[in-house]
Amino acid sequence: MRPLTEEESKAVFTKLASYIGKNLVHLIDRPDEPYCFRLQKDRVFYVSEASMRLGISVARPNLVSLGTCFGKFSKSGKFKLHITVLDYLAQYAKYKVWIKPNGEMPFLYGNHVLKAHLGRITEDTPEHQGVVVFSMSDIPLGFGVTARSTVDTRKLDPTAIIVFHQADVGEYLRDEETLF
Template identity: 60%
Template sequence: MRPLTDTETKTLFTKLAHYTGSSLSSLLTPSTADSSDHHVFRIQNSRVYYVRSTLANLATSIARPNLLSLGTCVGKFTKTGKFRLHITALDVIAPHARYKVWVKANGEMPFLYGGHVVKAHVGRWSEDVPEHQGVVVLSMGDVPLDRG
């Protein structure tokens, strides 16, 4: 695992800022005064992982071909240099998401099977969501379902 380069970091943060807005800095800063609690982004085989810094430091003793993954996989870089978020990133970005849509129980399964969220299935949504903005879709019990 290695730290991200400047261009990779810019691409990653641009994509994450699309969903989190100004609360992007809270992903990296520790929530408490304990400095060992902060997280970092590391890359391994074009996949980006969100890892606690103490674990990332310990992983340097493992050879790169032997290390498969560590932490939460946020996404991957394509061959053209774009960044794609994975579904596993929901646990990381959902608490910090700026715009959210809550779906009623009767609309969860049609959405999870590939259908659209119709207006009758929307329980509530964040205020003033602009057009073409990244949102996180949650169930009424605040369980993240997908991002859109």
């Protein structure tokens, strides 16, 4: 377990900022308790200072997880967000997409969001913008990247992809072995 280097934190912050924008500051500068990012075996954890200090005393091979796993670094140094970060993304998300009940299951099985399943979308969402996907009853289901801007979606046919799938809560079951 170690703090992130500058390059690593840049990668993590740019990825997070594509979903929550300037709200990223609220993750770092929290009023309740100091939180920090820690790297443990290519995984990035967001953890309170108190539990981080407890975790210091655990040897590196024995430490499985601590705090919230935000994602992992690939071998080529890219950062990929895991579904476990959804709680924080949903809380601070700038752009949101709501999908109809008939589109929930296809999305939860790892498919992209089609226009036919689109219930609502935040106004003036740009193209290739990170969005959090909600059900119509405001339950966060996952996140993805918009394929078109809000304006462009109006002209599309119902089978066109609106949001590229990145992660969904179905991964808790599908990727149970590798997720944590």
